[in-house]
């Protein structure tokens with residue numbers, strides 16, 4: 001999940017490249033760099049920094065390099081520490097070839113050994129630098145740029161998108177793609193290159209998504225496109241207008257808080273916009289009505305928070321639509337036996353639509369003949385292009401690395417989809433379908449009102465206590481168990497406090513040994529009348545061991561309320577929507593703890609917003 005941004009055009013490149021990298025900094029911020037062609041002698045000038053863009057900007061104060069051909073990079077480390085030496089751009093021996101790269105060159109070890117035997121001197125531990133030296137060697141051998149590029153790409157294994165800047169070809173950039181996304185924006189006498197079109201949103205709406213296993217020679221007013229066999233391809237710029245607003249936090253201290261508060265509107269938009277389009281729903285998903293009526297199995301894949309949303313939605317599809325649902329971690333799916341079944345559909349859930357593990361899972365599922373569809377937030381993403389249909393969640397740009405509004409939009413969209421499938425199968429009436437849509441709108445109100453109800457007197461007051469905890473345990477049952485997993489992930493990635501989510505009944509089978517008076521236990525209640533008493537019994541087990549118990553309880557659940565040391569009460573909703581009703585409060589609870597600890601809320605250490613490497 002690095003970012004590549006390039007420019008060739010009538011203007012000096014640095015301003016665009018830095019702005020583009022800033023917009024894409026969500027993809028990684030361990031280090032940054034910029035390179036450009038010196039218009040006086042066509043030499044390559046460059047500067048790099050550890051940390052994010054702000055550190056790189058300081059370099060320009062003393063070294064204000066710029067040029068009409070330029071490129072930049074922000075890095076999320078895969079090979080080699082987050083240091084200046086490993087920051088991109090990387091070079092060949094003579095600094096006449098420069099590269100910025102997103103992805104992983106899987107065979108770089110053997111290539112590097114071969115090049116070192118030829119006398120190439122390496123300066124970094126990265127896989128990327130190997131490409132620059134290899135290209136140096138091939139360019140000498142082939143003399144011709146096109147044949148050197150073809151030789152290069154046929155030697156590289158892995159998933160990659162990189163841009164080459166060449167002192168001997170000072171008016172162009174070479175853009176190469178294999179699996180990792182990269183796109184080109186066409187302006188007036190200028191071309192923009194980026195890992196994500198967000199980088200040039202507002203500057204042009206003419207976009208070329210580089211096809212897989214292709215490369216392009218890009219000048220200020222031309223793009224020459226070829227595949228990895230050297231076959232020339234037509235160049236077609238789609239017109240795509242990406243909603244882009246200045247990176248405003250809406251008066252909030254962090255993007256995360258802004259996005260927590262956007263959730264009420266996001267759920268409303270998810271429902272209203274998908275309902276407005278419902279007559280084209282099956283067509284948009286690439287399914288016929290008959291296929292929906294005959295649907296028996298869903299296989300859902302996702303990562304992180306999206307996987308948690310899938311686990312919550314499993315209850316929706318099975319109990320509302322009567323469709324057996326299997327949920328897989330995208331990164332695990334390909335390495336276990338796979339059983340294709342008739343009347344089955346695969347669903348990928350992803351906020352960014354660029355998560356490499358999920359993309360690879362989709363490719364695996366398609367190879368097994370599955371119909372694949374994506375539930376995504378970014379409809380211009382690779383995942384939409386690589387599946388046969390998609391359901392947008394309309395959450396709007398989610399900037400904070402920790403996913404909040406995307407989670408609630410995913411849960412809402414999947415709840416609605418489950419009812420649409422049930423209606424198509426004639427399992428529910430139109431009245432029930434409309435009731436479900438209204439339920440979501442009611443839950444959206446509750447999600448926000450519970451934050452307002454508790455944000456001062458309890459959450460801020462207790463944040464300090466929980467911030468000192470050695471670790472925190474989250475408990476749930478049935479539909480609130482995957483929600484406990486999501487709460488644990490939020491706490492870990494934002495506060496760096498270890499946390500784990502358990503099914504409440506599982507505690508007595510071992511993890512109860514973790515509980516003592518220093519360990520806060522957070523329990524998410526359920527409305528199911530059979531399960532609720534059992535959950536209370538689980539709460540009694542932890543209280544008996546002296547735990548500090550925090551209960552997210554529903555109104556009237558006196559047994560649980562009286563047991564807990566701290567209580568948040570939630571109005572009654574459809575039992576399956578209990579977690580969604582609690583989502584805002586849970587996120588705010590974690591946010592306050594992390595904020596108390598002074599963590600970089602929107603950009604936690606070691607993470608990136610879109611994980612575009614496996």
Ligand code: AGP
Pocket residue numbers: 303304305306349350351352353354355358401402403404490493608609610611
């Ligand atoms: C969640 O807070 C994390 N940012 C992370 O787990 C994320 O959900 C995961 O990487 C999947 O991303 P995606 O939804 O864009 O595919």
